[in-house]
Amino acid sequence: MEVISGMDFFKKAKSVRLKSHHGKYLTAAADGESLVQDRSSSSNSGEWTVEITEGPKNAVRLKSCYGKYLTALDEEYLLGVTGRKVVLTLPANLDSSVEWEPIRDGMRVKLKTRYGNYLRANGGLPPWRNSVTHDIPHLHHDWIFWEVELVDSDNNNSPPKVSRSDSEFSSNSSIEDSPRRYEGRVIYYSVADDEGNVDGAVDEWPSFQLKGHGLEELTRKLEDETKLEDIIVCSRSNSGDGRLYPLRLALPPNGATMHVVVIPSTSRVANDFMPAAPTCKSDP
Numbered sequence: 001m002e003v004i005s006g007m008d009f010f011k012k013a014k015s016v017r018l019k020s021h022h023g024k025y026l027t028a029a030a031d032g033e034s035l036v037q038d039r040s041s042s043s044n045s046g047e048w049t050v051e052i053t054e055g056p057k058n059a060v061r062l063k064s065c066y067g068k069y070l071t072a073l074d075e076e077y078l079l080g081v082t083g084r085k086v087v088l089t090l091p092a093n094l095d096s097s098v099e100w101e102p103i104r105d106g107m108r109v110k111l112k113t114r115y116g117n118y119l120r121a122n123g124g125l126p127p128w129r130n131s132v133t134h135d136i137p138h139l140h141h142d143w144i145f146w147e148v149e150l151v152d153s154d155n156n157n158s159p160p161k162v163s164r165s166d167s168e169f170s171s172n173s174s175i176e177d178s179p180r181r182y183e184g185r186v187i188y189y190s191v192a193d194d195e196g197n198v199d200g201a202v203d204e205w206p207s208f209q210l211k212g213h214g215l216e217e218l219t220r221k222l223e224d225e226t227k228l229e230d231i232i233v234c235s236r237s238n239s240g241d242g243r244l245y246p247l248r249l250a251l252p253p254n255g256a257t258m259h260v261v262v263i264p265s266t267s268r269v270a271n272d273f274m275p276a277a278p279t280c281k282s283d284p
Contacts, residue, residue, distance in 0.1 A: 006102030006109045010060045013050045014152040017041060018062075020121030021142040022207055023186065026132060028064035033088050035070075035132040037121055039203070047151050059099040064088050069098040072113040072134045083133035086119065108145040118144040123206045124225055125191065139224065142208075184211035185255040187218065191226055191262045192234075196244055196269035202259045215247055222262055232263040232273055246273050 010016065018026040024037035025046040038046060044065045051061040062070040068088035077083040091098065096114040103110045111119040117134040120143045137144060188205040190198040210221055219233050236259070237243040244261055252258065263270050 006104035007052075007058055007060070009104070009109055009148040010050050010102060011052065012153045013148075013150055015047050015049050016062075016151055017046050017149040018048065019147040019149060021145050021209070022121055022123050024121065024130065026070075026119075026121070026146070028066055028068075028088055032064075032066040032068065035086055035088065037130040037132065041149075053099055057099070057101075059096075059101050061094065061098050062100065069094070070100065070119075071098050072100075072115065072117070072119075073097070074115065077131065077133045078127065082138075083120065083122070083135045084115075084117065086132050086134055105145060108147055110144050111146065119146070120144050121146070123208060124227075125206070129206050184209035185251070186210075186257045187221070188257070188259045189222060189225070189262055191228070191264070192244070192267065192269065194267045194269065196261075196263065196267070196272075198261055205259070213251060215249070215251060218247075218251065218260070222260070226262055228262065228264055230265040232265065232270055234261045234263055234273075235259070236261065244269075 019041075020026065020037055022037060024039050025041050026048070027036050027038040027043070027046040029036050029045075040046070047065060048070070049063040051063060053059045053061065064070070066088060068090045071087050071089040071091070073085040073087060075085045077085050089098070099114065100119065101112040103112055113119070113134050115134070117136055120133050120135050120137060120140075122128040122131045122133060122143060123140070135144075186207055187210050188202055188207045190200065190202075190205045192198050206225070208221065208225060210218055212218065212221070215233065219231065222233060223229060223231055233247045234244040235247055237245060244263070246263075247260070263273070
């Protein structure tokens with residue numbers, strides 16, 4: 001088998017789905033112009049027709065179900081912050097704004113724009129949650145990685161596999177032969193308000209994969225995701241009353257998925273978790 005490059009994920013594909021680090025699919029929104037991340041893979045709005053550019057340039061164009069192309073604009077997504085707009089357009093001339101250079105990283109790809117940025121699936125809190133931009137990340141480096149899922153191909157071949165000569169895998173064995181690498185547990189999280197309330201259904205909370213096994217690693221990752229410091233990581237009581245209690249011990253075994261609530265140390269409800277101050281006994 002040949003050693004595969006980023007382009008080899010697309011060369012024989014008629015259409016693909018792109019799955020982000022957050023476990024969500026790059027999806028054309030109902031307005032036919034904007035993009036979102038969606039957990040559902042059943043809709044054709046998450047399918048992208050692949051067009052290979054002609055000539056020596058190593059690039060692809062991705063066309064949505066609306067007949068418009070994934071396009072990188074040189075406009076800020078939000079004023080004053082990093083990240084530029086990615087939209088759907090149908091330009092008269094298919095220029096480099098609709099071309100994406102696939103760069104392989106293991107069994108995932110990064111999609112590079114003409115500006116040298118990368119297609120990025122954003123997480124965290126609104127308005128970033130489920131948005132898609134292009135940027136060169138200084139944090140959240142995993143947000144620019146995408147899994148390519150084959151929907152239809154020219155010859156119905158299975159997705160490409162890494163050869164034994166692939167130097168990225170020191171075991172010198174193929175993906176089929178090597179044991180599955182631990183990719184971490186999925187963590188769903190929400191930031192509580194001052195009273196300890198959270199919004200939205202748990203399956204709509206932002207998420208990430210935690211490769212670590214300890215509470216300290218989870219806390220640091222949540223501080224990075226939420227941009228908060230000195231947080232309290234809580235879980236809900238199993239009694240059904242919705243009560244929150246701080247995590248104190250080891251994380252659940254076997255990489256089980258977790259749903260956690262982040263309590264800012266400055267919130268009122270954080271005081272409920274603070275140990276009571278000791279009192280002095282009066283002399284008899």
